[in-house]
Amino acid sequence: xxxxxxxxxxxxxxxxxxxxxxxxxxxxxxxxxxxxxxxxxxxxxxxxxxxxxxxxxxxxxxxxxxxxxxxxxxxxxxxxxxxxxxxxxxxxxxxxxxxxxxxxxxxxxxxxxxxxxxxxxxxxxxxxxxxxxxxxxxxxxxxxxxxxxxxxxxxxxxxxxxxxxxxx
Amino acid sequence: xxxxxxxxxxxxxxxxxxxxxxxxxxxxxxxxxxxxxxxxxxxxxxxxxxxxxxxxxxxxxxxxxxxxxxxxxxxxxxxxxxxxxxxxxxxxxxxxxxxxxxxxxxxxxxxxxxxxxxxxxxxxxxxxxxxxxxxxxxxxxxxxxxxxxxxxxxxxxxxxxxxxxxxxxxxxxxxxxxxxxxxxxxxxxxxxxxxxxxxxxxxxxxxxxxxxxxxxxxxxxxxxxxxxxxxxxxxxxxxxxxxxxxxxxxxxxxxxxxxxxxxxxxxxxxxxxxxxxxxxxxxxxxxx
Numbered sequence: 001x002x003x004x005x006x007x008x009x010x011x012x013x014x015x016x017x018x019x020x021x022x023x024x025x026x027x028x029x030x031x032x033x034x035x036x037x038x039x040x041x042x043x044x045x046x047x048x049x050x051x052x053x054x055x056x057x058x059x060x061x062x063x064x065x066x067x068x069x070x071x072x073x074x075x076x077x078x079x080x081x082x083x084x085x086x087x088x089x090x091x092x093x094x095x096x097x098x099x100x101x102x103x104x105x106x107x108x109x110x111x112x113x114x115x116x117x118x119x120x121x122x123x124x125x126x127x128x129x130x131x132x133x134x135x136x137x138x139x140x141x142x143x144x145x146x147x148x149x150x151x152x153x154x155x156x157x158x159x160x161x162x163x164x165x166x167x168x
Numbered sequence: 169x170x171x172x173x174x175x176x177x178x179x180x181x182x183x184x185x186x187x188x189x190x191x192x193x194x195x196x197x198x199x200x201x202x203x204x205x206x207x208x209x210x211x212x213x214x215x216x217x218x219x220x221x222x223x224x225x226x227x228x229x230x231x232x233x234x235x236x237x238x239x240x241x242x243x244x245x246x247x248x249x250x251x252x253x254x255x256x257x258x259x260x261x262x263x264x265x266x267x268x269x270x271x272x273x274x275x276x277x278x279x280x281x282x283x284x285x286x287x288x289x290x291x292x293x294x295x296x297x298x299x300x301x302x303x304x305x306x307x308x309x310x311x312x313x314x315x316x317x318x319x320x321x322x323x324x325x326x327x328x329x330x331x332x333x334x335x336x337x338x339x340x341x342x343x344x345x346x347x348x349x350x351x352x353x354x355x356x357x358x359x360x361x362x363x364x365x366x367x368x369x370x371x372x373x374x375x376x377x378x379x380x381x382x383x384x385x386x387x388x389x390x391x392x393x394x395x396x397x398x399x400x401x402x403x404x405x406x407x408x409x410x411x412x413x414x415x416x417x418x419x420x421x422x423x424x425x426x427x428x429x430x431x432x433x434x435x436x437x438x439x440x441x442x443x444x445x446x447x448x449x450x451x452x453x454x455x456x
Contacts (some may be wrong), residue, residue, distance in 0.1 A: 067294070069297045
């Protein structure tokens with residue numbers, strides 16, 4: 001049930017809404033935490049590229065609605081990111097710690113490049129550039145929390161225990 | 169006599185016992201104090217055991233009572249501790265409410281001075297995207313808020329620009345803050361009256377910039393000078409503080425000065441804001 005994309009979209013949207021409300025309390029870390037992104041990557045990876053694109057698009061649209069970003073910016077970047085992450089399903093084995101960190105680090109990097117490209121193409125006026133001074137910290141933060149998020153998703157049954165074997 | 173016999177081996181001790189027993193006997197007989205009453209004797213002997221058993225029983229009863237008492241005391245202690253925690257929470261709530269009350273009272277006192285209709289609001293959420301800075305307030309079109317209305321706040325006695333309304337929903341509105349790179353405010357220096365255009369720096373830690381200040385103003389501008397709205401852009405009313413001059417940039421090939429401004433409002437601890445309806449003059453009533 002929890003693996004149904006609609007349920008996952010609802011969960012991720014709920015997480016996103018919670019983050020917008022509680023991000024003020026997390027202000028001490030100095031940047032927008034974007035924890036929903038970490039959960040999204042692992043859900044996308046578990047769902048495969050097709051479903052991941054749908055989830056990514058929906059979540060991206062929700063981010064666009066809730067932020068001052070133009071509609072389509074995040075839905076594009078998260079759709080692409082979902083596709084790439086979903087494509088890796090069955091191709092990499094996610095151990096509890098190391099591989100989630102690697103996957104999250106590179107996913108974050110791809111996301112930053114995509115958004116930067118879109119900003120440049122559409123000449124968007126942003127408040128803070130994706131590759132501003134805090135971007136290494138964001139990538140590091142996402143990589144560090146990824147084993148915890150991944151573990152939570154595994155415990156909740158959202159992400160199967162062995163993706164590789166399930167694919168076979 | 170068998171030298172290895174039982175009695176022979178213990179002869180010294182037996183001798184002593186015999187001597188002692190004999191002495192006692194003599195003593196009793198001599199003092200005539202020993203009159204044996206079999207019933208009394210039996211009772212005395214058995215009652216001694218009774219005392220012993222009663223002592224043991226009391227010991228166990230007291231122990232059991234102590235355990236029950238301890239259990240009762242423990243439950244009482246737990247109840248009291250819970251009550252204490254409740255009181256502590258209540259006390260904390262009181263402190264929080266008191267400080268919130270203080271802030272709201274200040275806000276109310278200051279908003280009473282405003283000449284425009286104003287809508288006090290609370291920030292409820294922030295932008296989930298890391299590339300845009302906006303926040304959501306708990307008042308929307310139903311409270312009379314519309315797009316491009318100026319948003320101000322009070323901090324440390326200053327009335328400062330926060331930003332403007334970017335989007336309006338029925339119950340909430342999104343505010344584009346001054347620190348956003350997309351936010352522009354027509355401004356002037358309070359003392360020297362030179363005008364310019366303030367633009368956000370793109371983040372809480374980035375200074376905002378005042379551009380298009382004529383070079384002739386260089387001599388008259390001091391560090392720490394206050395910058396305020398000029399009222400020329402039809403969004404912000406005049407004389408609302410924006411920030412203080414932190415540095416002055418002057419390049420030879422550029423016709424204007426570029427001033428780095430430190431916002432008067434500390435956006436990292438902003439909780440309450442006031443939305444101004446500059447089209448309507450204040451009637452003294454503030455919407456709830």
